[in-house]
Amino acid sequence: MLFSTGQKTKRRGERGNLVVITGLIAVPLAMIVVITIEMVSLSSEKARMQAAVDAAALAGAREMAVAGSNARDANGFAETFALNQVSDLSPRVAMNFTASQNANGGFQVSGVGVRGSFFGNMVPPGGFTIRVSAIAEALNQQPLCVLALPENEDDEDEPSGLVAQMTSSVQATNCLVHSNGSMTTQNSATVSAGTIQASRTAKGTGYSPAANNGALKVTDPFKGRAIRRNGVCLSTPPAPRTVTGGTVFTLNSGIHQEELIVSGNATVTLGPGDHYFCNAVTVKGNGTLQGTDVVMIFHDNQTFRATESSKISLTGRATGTWSGFVIVTSRDNEEQMEISSSLVDRLLGTIYLPNAELLINAAGAVAEDSKWSVVVAKDIILDKKARLVINTDYTGSGVPVPIGVGDKKLNSNGTRLRQ
Template sequence: MNFTASQTVDGFQVSGVGLRGSFFGNMVPPGGFKIEVNATAEALNRQPLCILALPENEDPVGLSAISNASIQADNCLVHSNRDILTKDNAAIKAGTIQAFGTATGAGYAPAANNGALTLNDPFKGRNIRRGNACDNLNPIPKIIEAKDTQNLAAAVHKREIIVKDNATLLLRPGEHYFCQNLIMQGNSKVRGDNVVLIFDQKGTFTATDNSAISLTGRTGGGWAGFVIVASRNNEKDMEISSSSVDKLLGTIYVPEATLVINAAGSVAEASKWSVVVAKEIKLDLNARLVINTDYAGSGVPVPMGVGNSAGGDGPRLKQ
């Protein structure tokens, strides 16, 4: 039996052809038995996983960039478990771009691979919600305004927090569990090192206007390597509409929510590394998401399952 191997745009194909003699003096069947086998395997991808869209079956597009928006994710993998869409001069540049469905539009560098196998949610087994922690909520928002600076200790936050004008919110190290919204407006600032922001079912993170964001994820503990997380029953959009988001160092994990980035300017460019795992990821209005991969130089460990800790068992059989 003779075998041939060839590389396709998104994997490898092996074909085998063999001939076995026929019965009754080459009569049944005439010329002998011809045996053909074919197998296709997905390419072995050793690039770190940095963007993963996990849309539901009814959502055709997991990752989209429109209206001059762009993703710059050099040397890492951008993947959607459904389709990828670019239009209106949007662009996606990465080490590898691939979709389970189809990548439509232009601006891909390199060309996107279609028909990739789905990737599992790397954090599916994690317990996010804190039981009844958000019972008995305080309905009166906590408003930080003018030129105030507010230090916020790591805890369960039962009030909506609105930071506006030129105020500053300083998050102390630890796990900040938000039962309601954290909203940044005006020229406000939120800063925090060695922190993770976890949003319960009714909470979300919104940054609008010229609000400035500089967050570094947890360096230790059960949420080491994470910077923003939403519970699995949280389907609210996480919206970044500010052009002053210089640092989101760590993993953003919002498995049932949509991450919306829709303001002109670079997001996360000053981060040593970033990872985004979301149900859907939408970029619009000249937004530019920058994903760096300096994992060794950050001080924030990369969680198992993403980045350079993605692991994997090598090529997988597709057909």
């Protein structure tokens, strides 16, 4: 086909316009592609820095949980740790990390990164600034002194875990009070401790400091211990041993088949060692039960009751398998251990009731004269005017603290990010 000169000129003009238009479109398209790539890269770098401070905060919290650690060393360790996680970004991002402990006991790591922006750092001016932060906490930073291990909480009418009612109170200065379920205060009851936390919900008021909800569960520190002695208890027990009047009696350690009842003004002294009770122990009236370097272990469904004006003064085992323990129940024991006397002045050691309930409804202080006490029970119920006093003077008591509680807490529960 033949084209006139005018037509040829027109076609060349159209092609020229198309080239110009394409060139005009290509420049912004290229800029959009570059900006998109850069923004994706920026997002990736921020995510990397966030992961770095998360990991560093957890590492710093773990460092602070180790005995003998100090804040300065932990801070430096965490800052270096964070920088090492993203060292490959340093050619294009100038980064700085700072670590510190905050007032709430958390370990915080913050990071700031500056990287180049578009058009010679003009958009935005000075380049992009990346800010990241994480707060972690070490679980069980304080001595673990009260631990409730409720099985379930399906019955809302029967609160479980740790329950304080009427004007009762728990006083556990500088240590951790924890429930793996809920925690409940009713009426004017109070709970005072170094840290108070519940894995579900802390209900009611009277917590000092405020209780933390949603805490991770604390593993039963003694779950691997064998307690029950198979085949040692008679199917038909002998008649109860009743010690009454003004009798003074010493009960040597060993396996006790009969029920023990101490009443009147009688005094029973437990000889040093392990006392395995196949039946219940009741101390009432003005009776006294005392012993040093002893542990009372209760067979299936056998109870311990200290009632009326009875006096209890027990110091736990200093040596042996049950070193550090003072009262223990078998895992098949689901009974209630009751302390309703206000003259229970000393329970030095660990009370371990893995599936039993501890009821304290005394009209005064319990365990106040103990250098230290630890309570681990399925449910812990305080009622009336009872005041459970938990001391933490672990040194010089003569009774070693079992691994997993007190100042011998395990770090196996690790750390968690709070924010």
